[in-house]
Amino acid sequence: MTADVENAISVTGLTKRFSGRTVVDDFDMQVPKGAIYGFLGPNGSGKTTTIRMMCGLLTPDAGQGACLGYDILTEQAKIKARVGYMTQKFSLYEDLTIRENLDFIARMFAVPDRRSRVTETLADLGLTDRAGQLAGTLSGGWKQRLALAACMIHDPQLLLLDEPTAGVDPKARRDFWDEIRKLSAAGVTVLVSTHYMDEAIQCDFIAYIAYGKKLISGVAAEIPKMIGLSTYRVTGPDITALETRLRAEDAVAQVARFGAVLHVSGTDAAALDALAARMKGPQKWERKEAELEEAFIYLMSGAADNFSGAAA
Amino acid sequence: MTFDFSPGRFLAVLSKEFVQMRRDRITFVMMIGVPIMQLLIFGYAINSDPRHLPTLVEMADEGPITRAILSGMETSTFFDFQGVVTGPGEGDRALRDGTANFVVVIPPDFERDVLRGLKPDILVEADGTDPTAIGGAAGAMPGIIDTAMAATLTGPLATAARPAAPFGVTVHRAYNPEGETSLNIVPGLLAVILSMTMVMITAVAIVREGERGTMETLIATPVRPAEVMAGKIAPYVLVGYVQTLVFLILARALFGVPFTGSPLAFFVGFNLFIVVNLALGFLISTVARSQMQAMQVSFFTLLPTILLSGFMFPFAAMPGWAQTIGSAIPATHFLRLVRKVMLKGADLSDVMGNVIAILLILLVISAIAMRRYRQTLD
Ligand SMILES: Nc1ncnc2c1ncn2[C@@H]1O[C@H](COP(=O)(O)OP(=O)(O)OP(=O)(O)O)[C@@H](O)[C@H]1O
Ligand SMILES: [Mg+2]
Numbered sequence: 086m087t088a089d090v091e092n093a094i095s096v097t098g099l100t101k102r103f104s105g106r107t108v109v110d111d112f113d114m115q116v117p118k119g120a121i122y123g124f125l126g127p128n129g130s131g132k133t134t135t136i137r138m139m140c141g142l143l144t145p146d147a148g149q150g151a152c153l154g155y156d157i158l159t160e161q162a163k164i165k166a167r168v169g170y171m172t173q174k175f176s177l178y179e180d181l182t183i184r185e186n187l188d189f190i191a192r193m194f195a196v197p198d199r200r201s202r203v204t205e206t207l208a209d210l211g212l213t214d215r216a217g218q219l220a221g222t223l224s225g226g227w228k229q230r231l232a233l234a235a236c237m238i239h240d241p242q243l244l245l246l247d248e249p250t251a252g253v254d255p256k257a258r259r260d261f262w263d264e265i266r267k268l269s270a271a272g273v274t275v276l277v278s279t280h281y282m283d284e285a286i287q288c289d290f291i292a293y294i295a296y297g298k299k300l301i302s303g304v305a306a307e308i309p310k311m312i313g314l315s316t317y318r319v320t321g322p323d324i325t326a327l328e329t330r331l332r333a334e335d336a337v338a339q340v341a342r343f344g345a346v347l348h349v350s351g352t353d354a355a356a357l358d359a360l361a362a363r364m365k366g367p368q369k370w371e372r373k374e375a376e377l378e379e380a381f382i383y384l385m386s387g388a389a390d391n392f393s394g395a396a397a
Numbered sequence: 398m399t400f401d402f403s404p405g406r407f408l409a410v411l412s413k414e415f416v417q418m419r420r421d422r423i424t425f426v427m428m429i430g431v432p433i434m435q436l437l438i439f440g441y442a443i444n445s446d447p448r449h450l451p452t453l454v455e456m457a458d459e460g461p462i463t464r465a466i467l468s469g470m471e472t473s474t475f476f477d478f479q480g481v482v483t484g485p486g487e488g489d490r491a492l493r494d495g496t497a498n499f500v501v502v503i504p505p506d507f508e509r510d511v512l513r514g515l516k517p518d519i520l521v522e523a524d525g526t527d528p529t530a531i532g533g534a535a536g537a538m539p540g541i542i543d544t545a546m547a548a549t550l551t552g553p554l555a556t557a558a559r560p561a562a563p564f565g566v567t568v569h570r571a572y573n574p575e576g577e578t579s580l581n582i583v584p585g586l587l588a589v590i591l592s593m594t595m596v597m598i599t600a601v602a603i604v605r606e607g608e609r610g611t612m613e614t615l616i617a618t619p620v621r622p623a624e625v626m627a628g629k630i631a632p633y634v635l636v637g638y639v640q641t642l643v644f645l646i647l648a649r650a651l652f653g654v655p656f657t658g659s660p661l662a663f664f665v666g667f668n669l670f671i672v673v674n675l676a677l678g679f680l681i682s683t684v685a686r687s688q689m690q691a692m693q694v695s696f697f698t699l700l701p702t703i704l705l706s707g708f709m710f711p712f713a714a715m716p717g718w719a720q721t722i723g724s725a726i727p728a729t730h731f732l733r734l735v736r737k738v739m740l741k742g743a744d745l746s747d748v749m750g751n752v753i754a755i756l757l758i759l760l761v762i763s764a765i766a767m768r769r770y771r772q773t774l775d
Contacts, residue, residue: 142617162619170617176610180420181413192409193618235614 410628
């Protein structure tokens with residue numbers, strides 16, 4: 086395998102089957118060095134499985150690739166030493182204290198100057214006075230933050246974060262993303278899976294996976310265009326009744342409600358325009374750019390079945 | 398794949414295990430408490446050679462010979478005289494409802510008949526439903542009667558001393574003339590205790606990582622499987638040492654079990670046995686998905702260890718198929734080794750056969766375990 090200098094991750098044809106069921110199917114992904122790459126998809130679509138294959142925790146049934154230039158099939162040890170992987174489920178030791186957990190992970194990675202590094206991490210987390218508390222007694226959000234700190238303790242070149250901010254409060258999430266951007270600027274590559282749209286928007290690139298197949302991937306800002314959605318923003322009275330009527334229309338692929346506002350989208354722009362003209366009533370219809378949010382609701386709603394060709 | 402074993406990571410895993418062991422109070426207490434409890438239960442409570450069995454006497458005659466026999470029975474500690482019955486019906490009833498294990502019937506004119514050399518019969522009726530309960534006592538009867546008669550009758554009359562108890566298997570108990578069960582059972586118990594704790598604790602400790610999900614974090618680090626294994630197993634080897642030490646001290650202090658053989662032979666066999674149990678625990682951990690399962694499978698392996706190893710029942714008395722299964726159990730060989738070393742004064746060359754047998758089993762178990770061990774999550 087030749088080292089890929091441009092990409093931190095480059096995999097092709099990754100396939101994983103669990104007892105005959107294909108969970109990840111012919112998956113390709115290129116993550117440029119230093120990028121923040123968002124990994125999206127509904128529950129059970131295969132995100133965690135894919136990430137595990139990339140860092141050598143699972144052996145793919147087919148496909149190959151490289152992580153930081155090392156073969157994912159044969160050079161797992163080298164990959165593990167340079168990657169920080171944060172698991173979706175809290176997987177530090179609940180019966181060890183916060184400090185003991187950090188210290189243990191640091192020892193696993195032979196972090197130089199370990200003690201001061203651990204103390205520093207504790208201070209960054211704001212957990213210095215609770216260092217002696219058992220990790221299992223932390224609240225859910227704090228567990229996430231501890232796990233995140235633990236997977237970064239050895240200054241990895243690549244971070245694989247599996248839903249790192251699930252259950253984390255908004256302030257901590259913002260801090261987290263500030264930190265991610267800082268790392269990215271310093272050249273660290275970040276692959277992050279998430280279900281939050283506001284986080285997806287912060288990514289440079291996005292891949293969307295459903296039923297183990299990658300549906301689309303590319304520069305985040307271009308995703309809605311790639312899907313080819315046209316959207317109207319509808320405001321006014323009797324929105325609820327209108328919503329029900331619109332759902333029955335062929336030209337409408339999806340209606341998403343945001344408070345008192347409807348976002349009506351369809352793939353056929355002309356048909357949607359005609360509909361907008363026909364439905365004009367007490368409500369106000371405005372043409373708008375389709376955003377990531379609509380794009381993903383559209384993808385997740387399963388309307389994706391007849392979607393093709395846009396995959397990068 | 399290069400073989401690199403990092404002492405740093407091994408020590409990290411080791412100290413983590415120790416911290417976890419220390420925090421897991423119940424398991425920790427169990428590891429030391431259970432062996433002591435078992436020792437006490439098996440040593441004192443479970444007695445396959447029971448004594449002080451309730452006995453009734455039906456006396457149709459009385460005299461110095463009768464008294465000598467009865468007191469001989471009582472001092473043998475097998476029999477505990479509860480009272481005198483007046484007729485055959487009462488004795489039978491006591492046997493049937495279990496209030497007595499034995500009824501001793503002294504026939505009429507017994508004293509006179511003995512003196513006349515008529516060889517009268519003393520009838521000892523025994524409750525035969527529990528052969529092990531009465532076996533020892535029944536076996537001891539002829540001897541007791543002989544002794545009693547010999548003491549009472551001297552001179553020419555001694556020839557008349559031939560009562561006819563229709564039972565009489567003389568039990569020859571080498572190395573344990575008193576027939577004390579504890580001497581035999583206590584060394585064997587070491588095999589059972591080590592099997593139980595070593596297998597179960599290792600299996601559970603390894604499976605725990607998988608069940609709690611910490612395995613995912615662990616194998617995402619550069620740690621090598623050998624480092625994890627060594628680091629996880631070493632603390633439990635130490636536990637095995639502590640258990641054995643406590644055990645030997647208690648066996649000596651409470652039951653007076655001697656240690657007559659070579660310490661070296663014991664040491665070799667004992668270390669080998671610990672390793673074989675750890676390997677078995679490791680093998681179980683590759684099969685079990687949860688700590689509960691690991692526990693159950695460990696218990697499952699414990700059953701043949703107790704029943705077929707010769708711990709509970711004499712190995713030689715088992716049917717052929719059971720002996721075949723028993724020979725595949727490491728405890729069978731360790732048990733023989735310990736009994737030989739502790740009770741029979743064996744040295745290393747005497748137990749070489751047992752050592753080799755354990756080694757063979759170890760090879761087979763390790764080979765299977767290594768084939769089954771996965772370094773990934775799938
Ligand atoms: N070890 C396993 N054995 C069998 N099936 C598995 C295993 N791991 C995952 N799966 C299955 O693979 C599919 C994909 O799971 P995966 O965890 O990768 O999804 P995900 O995209 O991470 O979902 P979520 O958003 O809920 O975290 C699921 O249907 C899951 O049941
Ligand atoms: Mg997942």
